[in-house]
Amino acid sequence: MIFGPTPLEEAKGAILAHSLRLPGKVLKKGSVLDEAAVAALREAGRREVVTARLEAGDVPEDEAADRLATALTAAHIARSRAATGRVNLLAETAGLLVLDERRINAINAVDESLTVATLPNHTMVTAKEMIATIKVIPFAVPGKVLAVAEAVARGGAGPAFAIHPFRPLKVGLVLTELPGIKESVMEGAVEATGARLAALQGTLLPVERVRHEEGAVAEALGRLRRSGAEILLIAGASAVVDRRDVGPAAIVRAGGSIEHFGMPVDPGNLLCLGRIGEIPALVLPGCARSPKLNGFDWVLQRLFAGLKVTAKDVMAMGVGGLLKEIETRPLPREQAPRTPPPLLAPRRPRTVAAIVLAAGRSRRMAPLNKLLVADSQGTPMVARVVDNVLASHARPVIVVTGHERDRVEEALSGRPVLFAHAEGYAEGLSASLKAGLAALPPEAEGFLVCLGDMPLVSGAMLDRLIAAFDPEEGRAIVMPTFRGKQGNPMLWSREFLAEMASITGDVGARHLVGKHADRMVEVEMADDAVLRDFDTTEAMKALPPSGRGG
Incomplete structure (x- = not known):
C-alpha cells in the first residue's frame, strides 16, 4: 500500500x-x-x-477483517458486518467463553496491521454480548500477511473461540449441622446456593440437612445421587481444614475420591474438589454461604459449561484470583454473581435516551391532529410510535408535547414515559427539540430524536442504531438509510447539545450532519420504514395494522 x-x-x-x-x-x-x-x-x-x-495483492480493510472473522467464527458465535476495518464477534447463547490464548496471541504477533481483542478467558457471557473485536489498522493488508493470519486462526485442534452453553443441571446440597449454629446461617447458605444455580440454569434438589459426621454426610450423598443429582455440594457447619476432614472423608466413604484440596483464589482458598463416579463432588469454602464472588463460582461455572475441572485447572486460577475486598481496591462483591467485575465495566451498553417529538400543529391534516388519529385497531398514531420506542433499549423515553397537550398525554396514559412541554411549539420544530433536550438526564450518553408521525419504525430498528453508536470510535451521529436514502430517527451524542441549543425556527438538527460528517455513520435498514411519515388522511388509511412494539 x-x-x-x-x-x-x-x-x-x-x-x-x-x-x-x-x-x-x-x-x-x-x-x-x-x-x-x-x-x-x-x-x-x-x-x-x-x-x-492499494498495490497488487493488497486486501482492503473490510474484506481483510471479514476474512479473519470467518476463520475465527465457530458454533454459538455470531459476527457483525465489516465496517471501517472492524468486525465484532458476539455470543449467540449464554455460556462460558473459552479461548485458545496462545493462538490469539499468535495472530496478534503476525503483523501490526491485524488485531484481535477479546474478553478474558473463562468469562461468563450472555446472548448477544460482544466477546471480541477484530480491527484492521491500516486501509489495506498485504494478501500474504492476511493468509498467514488465517492459517494461524484455523491451525489449532479446536476453535480459537468457543462458547460452552450452560446446561440445566440438577444439583444436590448437603448441609451439615452442629449445636449452636444459627438457623439464619443455614438459610443463607441455601439461598446463596440457589441463586448461583439459577443464574447458571441449574436446579437445586431438596436440601439434605444432617449431623456434621462422616457417616451421615456419606448417606445423604447417596440419597442425592439416587435423586438424580449431577453435581454434589457439601456445605459444612465447620470449615474444612484437611482432605481427611468430615466433608472430604464422606466423599471417599460414599465411593468417591478427592482430586484436590485448596485453591489459589481468595476468597475460596478452602475449596475441596472430589468426584463420586462421574459426578463432581465439592466441599465448599465458608465464603460460599455469601453471594459475593469467590473461587467456588469459577469452578461451578466451568462445570455447568460441561468442562471437566481438574487439579491442574484449579492450580492455574491464581493469576487474577485475588478477589478479596481491600480498602484501596473496593469491589462490590455482593453484586458480583449478577454483574461483571469493575474491570469489565466498559462492556455495558451505551446509555441512550429517546425524545419523541409530538408537539406539532398538524397543518396538512387540519382540523384533525394526525398524531391522535386512530388506526384500524383503535390505536392513535402517537401511541404506536411510543410503543415502538418503548420496545427498544432506549431509556428514558421523553415525549415532547405542545399542540393539544392534554389529549396527547391522555392518549399515552399508562405508558412509562416522561413528558416535556414545549411552550413555544408554535415557533417550529426547534422549540420542540430544545424542550426534549432540556429534559435529558445527565447520564444519557446519546439520544434518539424520534418523529411522532413515523409509526412504522420498530424497536428492533432503533436497537440497530443504538448498537452502532460509539462516540469513541467516531460514530457519534447514527443515521438510518434505506437503499442509500437517509431517513429518521437519528441518534446523537450529547456532545452536540450546545450546537442544537442554538437552532431556531422550524428546523431540526439534520444540517449539523454536514458539519460533522466525519463523526457520522449510516446504518442500512431492511425496509423503508425510516423514510415513511404520515401527513395526510390518505396516507393514514394506508397505514398497515400495528404490531405493538414492532
Whole structure:
C-alpha cells in the first residue's frame, strides 16, 4: 500500500486518508475518490491529497477483517458486518467463553496491521454480548500477511473461540449441622446456593440437612445421587481444614475420591474438589454461604459449561484470583454473581435516551391532529410510535408535547414515559427539540430524536442504531438509510447539545450532519420504514395494522 500525498491526476480510485470539508461538500475518511470527488478537490484549489493507494495483492480493510472473522467464527458465535476495518464477534447463547490464548496471541504477533481483542478467558457471557473485536489498522493488508493470519486462526485442534452453553443441571446440597449454629446461617447458605444455580440454569434438589459426621454426610450423598443429582455440594457447619476432614472423608466413604484440596483464589482458598463416579463432588469454602464472588463460582461455572475441572485447572486460577475486598481496591462483591467485575465495566451498553417529538400543529391534516388519529385497531398514531420506542433499549423515553397537550398525554396514559412541554411549539420544530433536550438526564450518553408521525419504525430498528453508536470510535451521529436514502430517527451524542441549543425556527438538527460528517455513520435498514411519515388522511388509511412494539 502506498500512503502519502497524491497528485490529483493520480488520485482517482485512491482511499482518502483524512476527512475533508469542501465548499458545500464533505469527503469522508476512508472513501474511495471517484471523478466527482477529484473534480470537487480541484475546484477547491487543491493540487494533491493524502491518500492510501492499494498495490497488487493488497486486501482492503473490510474484506481483510471479514476474512479473519470467518476463520475465527465457530458454533454459538455470531459476527457483525465489516465496517471501517472492524468486525465484532458476539455470543449467540449464554455460556462460558473459552479461548485458545496462545493462538490469539499468535495472530496478534503476525503483523501490526491485524488485531484481535477479546474478553478474558473463562468469562461468563450472555446472548448477544460482544466477546471480541477484530480491527484492521491500516486501509489495506498485504494478501500474504492476511493468509498467514488465517492459517494461524484455523491451525489449532479446536476453535480459537468457543462458547460452552450452560446446561440445566440438577444439583444436590448437603448441609451439615452442629449445636449452636444459627438457623439464619443455614438459610443463607441455601439461598446463596440457589441463586448461583439459577443464574447458571441449574436446579437445586431438596436440601439434605444432617449431623456434621462422616457417616451421615456419606448417606445423604447417596440419597442425592439416587435423586438424580449431577453435581454434589457439601456445605459444612465447620470449615474444612484437611482432605481427611468430615466433608472430604464422606466423599471417599460414599465411593468417591478427592482430586484436590485448596485453591489459589481468595476468597475460596478452602475449596475441596472430589468426584463420586462421574459426578463432581465439592466441599465448599465458608465464603460460599455469601453471594459475593469467590473461587467456588469459577469452578461451578466451568462445570455447568460441561468442562471437566481438574487439579491442574484449579492450580492455574491464581493469576487474577485475588478477589478479596481491600480498602484501596473496593469491589462490590455482593453484586458480583449478577454483574461483571469493575474491570469489565466498559462492556455495558451505551446509555441512550429517546425524545419523541409530538408537539406539532398538524397543518396538512387540519382540523384533525394526525398524531391522535386512530388506526384500524383503535390505536392513535402517537401511541404506536411510543410503543415502538418503548420496545427498544432506549431509556428514558421523553415525549415532547405542545399542540393539544392534554389529549396527547391522555392518549399515552399508562405508558412509562416522561413528558416535556414545549411552550413555544408554535415557533417550529426547534422549540420542540430544545424542550426534549432540556429534559435529558445527565447520564444519557446519546439520544434518539424520534418523529411522532413515523409509526412504522420498530424497536428492533432503533436497537440497530443504538448498537452502532460509539462516540469513541467516531460514530457519534447514527443515521438510518434505506437503499442509500437517509431517513429518521437519528441518534446523537450529547456532545452536540450546545450546537442544537442554538437552532431556531422550524428546523431540526439534520444540517449539523454536514458539519460533522466525519463523526457520522449510516446504518442500512431492511425496509423503508425510516423514510415513511404520515401527513395526510390518505396516507393514514394506508397505514398497515400495528404490531405493538414492532
